Amino acid sequence: MTPVWQLVDRDLEVLRAAGQFKQLRTLTRPMGAESEIAGVGRVVVLCSNDYLGLASDPAVTAAAIEAARQWGAGTGSVRFICGTFDYHHRLERQIAELSGTETSTTYVSCWNANEAVLATLMAIGGDSVCVISDELNHASIIDAIRLGRQINKNSKSAVYKHSNMEELERVLKEASGSSCRIVVTDGVFSMEGDIAKLDRIHALCTEYGAMLVVDDSHGVGVCGPTGKGVAEHYGLFGRIDCMTGTLGKALGGAAGGYVASRANLIELMVQKSRPQIFSNGLAPGSAGAASKAIEILLRDTSRVTKLRENVRYMREGLKSRGFETVEGPSAITPIILGATAKAIAASKRLLELGVFVIGFGYPVVPEGTARLRVQISAAHEKQHLDRALDAFSKL
Numbered sequence: 267m268t269p270v271w272q273l274v275d276r277d278l279e280v281l282r283a284a285g286q287f288k289q290l291r292t293l294t295r296p297m298g299a300e301s302e303i304a305g306v307g308r309v310v311v312l313c314s315n316d317y318l319g320l321a322s323d324p325a326v327t328a329a330a331i332e333a334a335r336q337w338g339a340g341t342g343s344v345r346f347i348c349g350t351f352d353y354h355h356r357l358e359r360q361i362a363e364l365s366g367t368e369t370s371t372t373y374v375s376c377w378n379a380n381e382a383v384l385a386t387l388m389a390i391g392g393d394s395v396c397v398i399s400d401e402l403n404h405a406s407i408i409d410a411i412r413l414g415r416q417i418n419k420n421s422k423s424a425v426y427k428h429s430n431m432e433e434l435e436r437v438l439k440e441a442s443g444s445s446c447r448i449v450v451t452d453g454v455f456s457m458e459g460d461i462a463k464l465d466r467i468h469a470l471c472t473e474y475g476a477m478l479v480v481d482d483s484h485g486v487g488v489c490g491p492t493g494k495g496v497a498e499h500y501g502l503f504g505r506i507d508c509m510t511g512t513l514g515k516a517l518g519g520a521a522g523g524y525v526a527s528r529a530n531l532i533e534l535m536v537q538k539s540r541p542q543i544f545s546n547g548l549a550p551g552s553a554g555a556a557s558k559a560i561e562i563l564l565r566d567t568s569r570v571t572k573l574r575e576n577v578r579y580m581r582e583g584l585k586s587r588g589f590e591t592v593e594g595p596s597a598i599t600p601i602i603l604g605a606t607a608k609a610i611a612a613s614k615r616l617l618e619l620g621v622f623v624i625g626f627g628y629p630v631v632p633e634g635t636a637r638l639r640v641q642i643s644a645a646h647e648k649q650h651l652d653r654a655l656d657a658f659s660k661l
């Protein structure tokens with residue numbers, strides 16, 4: 267055996283020994299309020315990002331099928347060669363409307379979108395660019411900044427303590443030697459379920475002349491009076507420099523990501539961002555699903571209202587059963603249990619009780635803060651939530 271295979275085997279053993287080995291569950295029915303897991307059976311799903319229940323909505327599925335029928339399975343090329351189809355432009359106009367920006371461009375994932383915008387801006391910034399990031403930002407933002415620093419070794423980056431506005435201001439001041447400061451934050455923090463203090467962040471960016479980038483992957487469809495996200499929640503809709511997000515959560519749950527901003531920034535992404543130049547355009551099925559999901563969200567906010575009611579019901583139910591939950595406008599409710607083994611054991615027990623909810627431990631979350639992450643959807647009816655709450659009572 268070559269030493270590399272030994273490395274691989276050893277690393278997997280380390281993961282197993284540390285209790286960090288992820289067990290992939292195989293679903294044998296579509297995702298919705300309920301699903302079915304091979305070897306387990308029917309379960310209530312409390313771990314999906316399909317916040318509006320659109321992933322299995324008949325209109326969304328039909329739009330995906332129709333797009334594939336009309337355009338085929340994929341683009342067969344990257345966007346700048348022959349992989350830009352007219353559905354891309356339609357979807358990108360819809361995303362801009364949803365984001366309150368001039369225009370937008372799409373990628374096959376939000377991971378790629380974050381990498382595109384941050385690494386490209388860092389690459390062109392010489393020694394004048396400094397990216398300032400919340401410590402709990404998503405891994406795609408962290409890795410995008412690492413990549414940007416590799417591409418342009420003169421670029422700088424700094425991290426501030428989670429949602430600590432005094433520290434953000436201090437970092438902004440410390441970075442005053444960088445004329446191009448970029449503050450990047452998740453809109454909703456995926457493991458905490460709390461939302462960025464966007465009013466304060468926006469004010470600080472304005473005061474210090476910094477650009478603001480918000481990844482609202484968990485906020486779109488969930489936060490704000492009409493579900494347009496965290497910016498709308500704070501009355502800042504249309505005033506954020508640059509929004510990124512995924513098409514794989516509330517917006518149909520298929521796949522894809524976007525950067526939405528001023529026309530020139532988007533043009534730069536098209537011209538220079540490597541995840542678009544060297545990777546295929548979004549496939550018709552995914553684009554069709556997202557397009558229909560956005561159309562539904564823009565036309566009818568009843569799913570947003572139902573989601574909010576479900577979140578309130580579930581949080582109250584958990585609280586009355588003695589679980590500590592975090593308040594907030596998002597659909598994510600973490601229940602902190604401390605040790606990783608405890609969170610994993612709790613999620614196993616809940617699965618036996620017919621509830622699919624994931625336990626997260628280190629290194630996904632900081633050591634000692636392992637948790638169950640409960641995610642609610644507009645797809646849930648009261649009977650699903652009651653079944654889940656009964657299971658939590660038994661737990």
Ligand SMILES: Cc1ncc(COP(=O)(O)O)c(C=O)c1O
Pocket residue numbers: 374375376377378404406452456481483484511512513514521522523
């Ligand atoms: C905040 C945030 N950004 C980006 C992503 C990546 O999204 P995608 O699955 O489209 O790559 C996720 C996915 O979990 C996320 O939570």
